[in-house]
Amino acid sequence: MADPSTYRPAPGAIPTSPGVYKFRDAHGRVIYVGKAKSLRPRLSSYFQDLAGLHPRTATMVTTAASVEWTVVGTEVEALQLEYSWIKEFDPRFNVKYRDDKSYPELAVTLDEEYPRVQVMRGAHKKGVRYFGPYGHAWAIRETVDLLLRVFPVRTCSNGVFKRARQVGRPCLLGYIGKCAAPCVGKVSADEHRELAEDFCDFMAGRTGNYLRRLEEEMREAAASLEYEKAARLRDDIGALKRAMEKNAIVLADATDADLLALAEDELEAAVQIFHVRGGRVRGQRGWVTDKVEDVDTAGLVEHALQQLYGGGESVPREVLVPALPDPVGPVREWLGGLRGSQVDLRVPQRGDKKDLMATVQRNAQQALALHKTKRASDLTTRSRALQEIADALELDSVPLRIECYDISHLQGEDVVASMVVFEDGLARKSEYRRFQIKGFEGQDDVRSMHEVISRRFRRYLQEREQTGEWAVPESEDDRPEDRPEDGPRTEEGRPKRFAYPPQLLVVDGGQPQVAAARRALDELGIDDVALCGLAKRLEEVWLPGEDDPVVLPRSSEGLYLLQRVRDEAHRFAIGYQRTKRSKRLTAGELDSVPGLGETRRQALLKHFGSLKKLRAATVDELCAVPGIGRRTAETVAAALSSRTPAAPAVNTATGEIIEDGADQAAEPVAAAPQTAPSQETP
Numbered sequence: 001m002a003d004p005s006t007y008r009p010a011p012g013a014i015p016t017s018p019g020v021y022k023f024r025d026a027h028g029r030v031i032y033v034g035k036a037k038s039l040r041p042r043l044s045s046y047f048q049d050l051a052g053l054h055p056r057t058a059t060m061v062t063t064a065a066s067v068e069w070t071v072v073g074t075e076v077e078a079l080q081l082e083y084s085w086i087k088e089f090d091p092r093f094n095v096k097y098r099d100d101k102s103y104p105e106l107a108v109t110l111d112e113e114y115p116r117v118q119v120m121r122g123a124h125k126k127g128v129r130y131f132g133p134y135g136h137a138w139a140i141r142e143t144v145d146l147l148l149r150v151f152p153v154r155t156c157s158n159g160v161f162k163r164a165r166q167v168g169r170p171c172l173l174g175y176i177g178k179c180a181a182p183c184v185g186k187v188s189a190d191e192h193r194e195l196a197e198d199f200c201d202f203m204a205g206r207t208g209n210y211l212r213r214l215e216e217e218m219r220e221a222a223a224s225l226e227y228e229k230a231a232r233l234r235d236d237i238g239a240l241k242r243a244m245e246k247n248a249i250v251l252a253d254a255t256d257a258d259l260l261a262l263a264e265d266e267l268e269a270a271v272q273i274f275h276v277r278g279g280r281v282r283g284q285r286g287w288v289t290d291k292v293e294d295v296d297t298a299g300l301v302e303h304a305l306q307q308l309y310g311g312g313e314s315v316p317r318e319v320l321v322p323a324l325p326d327p328v329g330p331v332r333e334w335l336g337g338l339r340g341s342q343v344d345l346r347v348p349q350r351g352d353k354k355d356l357m358a359t360v361q362r363n364a365q366q367a368l369a370l371h372k373t374k375r376a377s378d379l380t381t382r383s384r385a386l387q388e389i390a391d392a393l394e395l396d397s398v399p400l401r402i403e404c405y406d407i408s409h410l411q412g413e414d415v416v417a418s419m420v421v422f423e424d425g426l427a428r429k430s431e432y433r434r435f436q437i438k439g440f441e442g443q444d445d446v447r448s449m450h451e452v453i454s455r456r457f458r459r460y461l462q463e464r465e466q467t468g469e470w471a472v473p474e475s476e477d478d479r480p481e482d483r484p485e486d487g488p489r490t491e492e493g494r495p496k497r498f499a500y501p502p503q504l505l506v507v508d509g510g511q512p513q514v515a516a517a518r519r520a521l522d523e524l525g526i527d528d529v530a531l532c533g534l535a536k537r538l539e540e541v542w543l544p545g546e547d548d549p550v551v552l553p554r555s556s557e558g559l560y561l562l563q564r565v566r567d568e569a570h571r572f573a574i575g576y577q578r579t580k581r582s583k584r585l586t587a588g589e590l591d592s593v594p595g596l597g598e599t600r601r602q603a604l605l606k607h608f609g610s611l612k613k614l615r616a617a618t619v620d621e622l623c624a625v626p627g628i629g630r631r632t633a634e635t636v637a638a639a640l641s642s643r644t645p646a647a648p649a650v651n652t653a654t655g656e657i658i659e660d661g662a663d664q665a666a667e668p669v670a671a672a673p674q675t676a677p678s679q680e681t682p
Contacts, residue, residue, distance in 0.1 A: 002026070004061045008047045014040040019071040020081045022089075023064035030089035032060050035078040037327070039069050054294040055538055055551055060093045075330035076337065083306040095289050095303045106131040106140045108153070108200055113189055114161070114182050115196035117144055117153050130314055131203045131277060148178040150214075150236045151199040153192070155179065202240070203278075211240060255279050257318035258308070259357055262300055263364035266539050266563065267291055267554060270368035271304045274360050277316070286364065288371050290555070297323045302331060315339040320348050320357055372564070381557055382425030388558030389504070392550055393543065395530050399504035400424055404565040405456075405517075406508040407437075407448045408573035414580045415443065417452040418573035421502070422565050431500075434576045446516045449507055453520035460501055461524060501529055508566050510535040510542050510549075518544040534566045593639045600627050604636070615640045 019039045023032040036042035046067075050058045072078050086094050107120035111127025119137050124130055144155065154161065156171055156179070164170055164183035174181035182192040202210055218233035259274045272286040287307075289300065302325035309315055315338045324347060325331045335343040348354040386398040402422045409415040421431035439451045505521075507513045514533035521529060532550075533542040539559060540549035552559035590601045590611075607625045608614040614636075622633035 002062055002065050004047050004050075004064070007064070007066045009043065009067065014043050014069070015071055016040045017071045018073070018075050018078045019069050020078050020085060021067060021069040022085065022091075023060065023093075024066045024068070025063055026065040030085070030091050031064055032091050032093040033082055033085045033089065035075075035082040037075055037078075039071070043067065043069070055540075056093070056294045056554060063093075075327070076334045079306070079330050079334050080310075083310045086306075087310070095291065095295060095300070104137040104140055106144065106203065108196055110193075110196065110200075114154055114192055116161075117148075117155050117196075117199065124314060129200050131200075145178075146239045147199060147202065148173070149239045151195050151202065152178055152180040153196050153199050154182060156183075211237060214240075255318065256316040257320055257353070258316050259320045259353075259360045260301065260304055260308070261322055261357060261360035261364045262297060262304075263361065263368040264291070264297070264300065265368070265567070266536075267560060268368065268371070269300050270364045270371065271300070271307075272360050272364035272367060273304075273308060274356070274363075275316075276356075284363070286367050288368070298326050301325055305331060305335070309335065309338055315343055317341075318344045318346075320346065320353060322347065322357070322361070382561070385557035385561040386425055388552070388556055389561065392541065392552055392556075392558060393504070393530060393532055395504070397503070399502070399530065401500065401502045402504045402506060402565055403502040404506040404508065404569040405449065405452055406566070406569035406573040407445045407452070408570075408577040409443055410577065410581060411443070414577050415448060416573060416577045416580060417448060418569050418576060419452070419456060420565065420569045420572055422561075422568075425561060427568060432572060434572065436580075445509065446512045449509070449513045450516040450520045453505075453507075453517045454524065457501075457521060457524050457526055457529075461526075501526075504530045504532065506562065506565055506569075507531075507533045508536070508569055509533050510540070514542045514544055534562050536566070539563065590636070590639075593636055595632060595635060600625075600632070603627055611640075 016038045018035075018037055020033065020035045021039060021043060022030050025031050034042070046053075046057070046061050050062070053061070070081065072081060104119050104121055107118055108129040108131075109116045109118070109127070110129050111125075119140050120128070120130070148155070152173075155173065156164070160171060161183050164174075164181075168184055170179065170181040170184050170186070173179035174184070174186070180187040180192055180195060182189065187195075198210070214233055214237050218230050218237065221227075221230035221233060255276060256278065257276045259276065261272050263270045263272075267290070269289045269291055270286065271289060273284065274281050275283040275285075289303070291300075295303070301321045301323055305319070305321075305325070315335050317339075319335065324345065328345065332343060332345050335345060348357050383398075386400070389395070390398045400423060404420050404422075406418050407415065408418070415437040417435040417437060419433040419435070421428045423431075433456070435452050435455065437448045437451060440447060505517065507517050510533055514531060517531055517533075521527070521531065531544055534540075535542060535549070540551060541559075541562065542549050552562075590596060590604065593601075603625055604614060604622070605611075608617060617637070619630065619633045619637050622628055622636055623630055628636075
């Protein structure tokens, strides 16, 4: 590991101009490429105290052995040079792109005497009209096959075209009417070019006028008794409409735009792009990015734009992104230079474009989830992940059963905890457990963690006691609420949910949470369960009694598995906390009526419409509700008559008293003004 001070440039040697810099390792390989508006402050930031650097940045500067830079004239030139160097050197500490393939586009070679329709990939050529990109070449061919009936433009190669002219006989498409056969003079060059231009106009979204013109010609032909011509025009109109249905209109005014969305976690990010041309989604593409360097959402957007347009992709009028690069001016200027005119790079705030961006965002989230699922389902990868965890934590064997605990609350209320179980690297949801924190009131994640670990492993010891393997005293903390209704049971029918100990216990948090869990295990005399904590901010693994964390490599499958376990515990805890909060907020007078379940409560409220009308109902009227017997009706009537009616609700905007508002079954109206939403704490 190199000391950054050994290759730090001399004071004043670094210029203050815009530029691009490269870090090289001891073997001369480029390991990182970056750009800066001013090189001196940017490079100086790498040579501060290592404790103040992000762990990934600290790893990079200690791996490097030298740094060099190139001065450029503007920030736009820096952006272009950075992209070129990343492509050339593929530095290990830069964002990694897994999707370098080109995407097919529909091209019309208007620069030729007889324009040709074909599928093209790669950089754009001058004089060629492009539409797309499309996700698959077959999607282009299906569209073209439908349109050739109406616009019989040539699709053959130059060799086939030349041979047909020599022999004086067209190809099969010429015989079946899907080519105008300019090779044998059926149409002139000007007539064929007009067909190609009509084809381009239709693909560009100017479809309404053309369809209306064909419909008018069809009606005129039918009026003139030219039924064969009318039938042909009818079929042409049907073909055009089928081609249009393949790309539904999503944006009005024939908008040309690319929408880019991201879904990310601490290690990876999924990028999804929708290409909208003429108001229709013409193509979709995406890739998964390794977040090797310390980069935020704005930085990922900038990298994605470089990846998308740096290879020659056409730039539309609008580029919609989830966050603007910082600074945004050079990127806008660079995109405008590629397009040859101004490009509107912005974050959509309202309307159809914001709604479509939400769709792209959902696609990105699904792509990231699918990527993680595929990665987790591989047996070899799981085995390697478990072995890496065992090596990093110095365990005697791989942890085949891992349990993870997380605490969740909302500003100290509805404090709950979750326990998730992974066996052989896969989630075992039947073993998941959830806890209510009962030992104290308020917010204290450390005490909550101590209570949960104590309760879980006290139950484990009691399960062992049932078999005579272990004897422990009874405790008042072993409350019936922790006991399940189903699952593995003993011969006597007693549930054995906590009978299996983990090889590794993971807590969501750093040193304080790990220390609390260790103290709980020590108090119970358990010393054969390994323990660690995963701190979310820097993804550090903390061990009991250690002052420094274990830092697993960012590409480690072991770290990825620990993250999945921790994120699943967080999801499970948040779900339980929200359920409790929802029940608490929506609890009504009927909830405490003995013998009245959720189904019959809903039936009563639906039948009478409000609690006010339900209170005024007689026992006989209550019995008229399906499922309500006389004994239940008497219980409900007695329970409601013994309570004071709730105060009427007040409309906080107008001050108006709402007569039945407090009694509405579906949506209670709060009498107090709303407060700002608060964040849930995992």
